[in-house]
Amino acid sequence: MSSTGSSLPRLRQSELTFGLLMMFLSVFLSPIVDIFSKLAATTIPPAEVTAARFIFQWLFALPMLALRGQWGRWSLRRSGVHAIRAGVLTLSMVSFVTTLQVMEVADAIAIFFVEPIMLTILSSIFLKETIGWRRYTACAVGFFGAMLIIQPSFEQVGFVALLPVVTALCVAVYVMITRVVSHSEDAWPMQFQTGLWGMAICLILLAIGHGSGSPIIASVIPDGTAMAYLLGVGVTAAASGILTVHAYRAAPASTLAPLQYFEIVSATIFGWLVFHNFPDLIKWAGIFIIMASGLYILWRERRFASRPVSDTSETTFAP
Template sequence: MSQFGLPSSGSNLADGDRGRLLLGIGMIILAMSIIPIMDGIAKHLTSSLDTMQIVWGRYFFHFVLFLPLVLYWHGSATFRPKRPVLQIMRGAFLLCSTFCFFSAIGTLPLADALAVVFVFPFIVTALSPVLLGDSVGVYRWTAVLVGFAGALVVIQPGFSNISVGTFWALAAGSIYAFYVLATRKLAGSDPTLVTLLMTGLVGTLVSSVALPWFWSQPTAFELLLMVLTGLLAAIGHYLIILAHEYGTAPQLAPFAYFEIVATTIVGLLAFGDFPSAVTWIGIALIVLSGLVIGWREAVRGGQA
């Protein structure tokens, strides 16, 4: 599972700034294509391993695989972040959200679980003026509302019987919103790779405390899949962090809906969850919301 400086949304963007915003949008879309593959692997692993063990693998291998790269580029500064408390909070938000989401996909189809998670753009959009100083206009609110409506269409008739998995997914989305806001607050404070490594470190340390009570010996193939969850998650979230340096949270939030498109494809290919005609209508609304807001940013220069 899986956003967002540029000038605030109320300012005019020069051509170069528009290009930077489009680059940030591209990074978000690429990240939203990579992370669903990781989620699909995690869902497969829930059939044989405990959720806590899968979460540990996602963070441990994230940390181990990126540690040499970060040390090479940043040396001793790697473990001296400028805003350590915010780094720890950000890592804890993502860890909790990951655990909730992996718990959700253990019982729900991938697309259904992720669609519930997409309550987070509402929270981001509502809180970003207060916490980030962003300006949110009617067009961005409209885009978020249209995208969320599409998310609800995707999961129909999934809400006919509310399950425990739905509540896990709702918790994941609510916590993830605060991860997104913390990421935006951190933009520019520390090198991107350092922030990425801190995420893995916090997740590894906290999940390792509980691991002895949930560990079972994985097969060689399961261990390989655990390594892949860490690698794909690290790459995806690296792109998300970079994107935050090129666009504001309200500008990028609608494009996170592309994750539902990619997740639907993964669910079809890996688990045989074939989308219905109604689902495709929802996906169309999700994509449209992102394309419209991106077109408006490019043509109108970011005015709300």
Template sequence: MGRGVVSCAMAASIPPPPRPDDPVRGILLMLVAITLFSIADAMSKQLTQTLSPLMVAWIRFATFFLLALLFVARRGGTRFLAARRPWLQVMRGIGVAGSALAMTFALKVLPLAEATAINFVSPAFITVLSVIFLAEKVGWRRWTAIAVGLLGVLIVVRPGSGVFQAAALLPLLTAAFWAGAVIVTRKMAGVGGDGPETTLIWTAGVGFLLFTLMLPFGWQTPDAGQVGFGVLVGLVSSVPHALVVLAYRHAPASALAPFAYTQLVTASLVGFIGFGAVPDGWTFAGGAVIAASGLYSAHRERVRAREARRIS
């Protein structure tokens, strides 16, 4: 269901309130969300040591779907089930589910900090897909930022070295799936999109259905402890998404974007506490390069948006 920085990209694509007026509160909410994302990832990694990644993803989405049903029921019930563009909602759900499954597989075999750092490249994928599917114009500065971000990925994975493993491609797949979900979200917003409640229930429902259909290819009977822990993972991983949305109600994207990248620090700390994993200098260096690329891309998007408002 996405990591911290990609969840921020999704939240940033939803129009914020006209007057975010408490940036300190927004930043604190963002930091709590980032920490919870890292804890949820660590819990998923722990669970994948005894349960297949597909089963872990299915339990998480079952929990997500139940929470979405409860939330929508309290907000007005079945009227939120009708989508203006149902196929776009299905595509978004597939993107979110694909991202969740790829990252769950990645967490099974990769250190937490390394998987997180590589996943930071999602803004680069978002930029590329926005050119292809939204016909956005991207100048040389943003293309350079994309190249720098990919360089950061190479620094982390070091292809050709003894530390490289093919599993490092899984966080890239995670980022690509989530970028697709972000692009679909922007597309829906551009055609008179559905409300957040409708998008929430469709995303949860599509993901749950998709993983349920895949279960015959990876079924593993869980015991009661695994189910309970999986539900807890689902709860912990669902809360930070709501916190990110709340953070954007209190602070502008420009203030929150840098803090999204603190997940490399929280992932490193949680990985060390939970698994004794100590990231090497290459992981931090590559993560810093990727973060710089993403922040510059976000800066250029804000510049273009400001210029467009001035012209209009």
């Protein structure tokens, strides 16, 4: 009896350690998706880069559905909801890749991390979650940090510097819808439908943009180098997503969420190694303010809420 009781805590501790390891690997790998996206976007339009990401997500979800015996569990009845989710996600990805064409990876990712702040506000409005003045204050502080990064970038690249905010808003809406749907659907069927609808939306956009000369949606035939970059986008995005799924299955979301901010650090490292870009002091101040406000919000959610607003049962799509 005592051996059973003592083995259970060890098992839970091993699961927690495994979950933390999976999340660490995921956030370490995630900026590589953006590095490949930035490299691909020099010759490939953002809609086509986004399509490659969705195609690989869909291809990776297919065998997982078969292995888990969930092939017939994805619901046509909810296809409309999943199409909306995929549409919002497509807009977020296209906006972010468009940003990466002219902006440093670390800066764009740092601005994107106002997403938990936006999710907090949207959840209080639409999901009627109780949010106190402390978290609202943290949201305001986080937006101030984002402005410290946006302001010099805005002077350099114009309104494109605001696109990571659009990405953050779209992902917040996506996560909020996912939270509602995830109560009755499993993660892998949801990923399958998201990939399927996202792929379809991107292909429609590329068909509309074909021959238009649009730098965002005009389809092009990639050369060998660009194809390698697209392959890198798809494989690393799929791998990061799978690692995140395993992380959330092994450990609570409230425990894993703070690790997501390590993505800013890894993005800075990879951005410096590949593009020789490094944030200046003002941008670092903005990064630390965003991280501090986001971590405070997570701490308040963990302390006072049974389920944080950032908690979903499906992989969230960091850009």
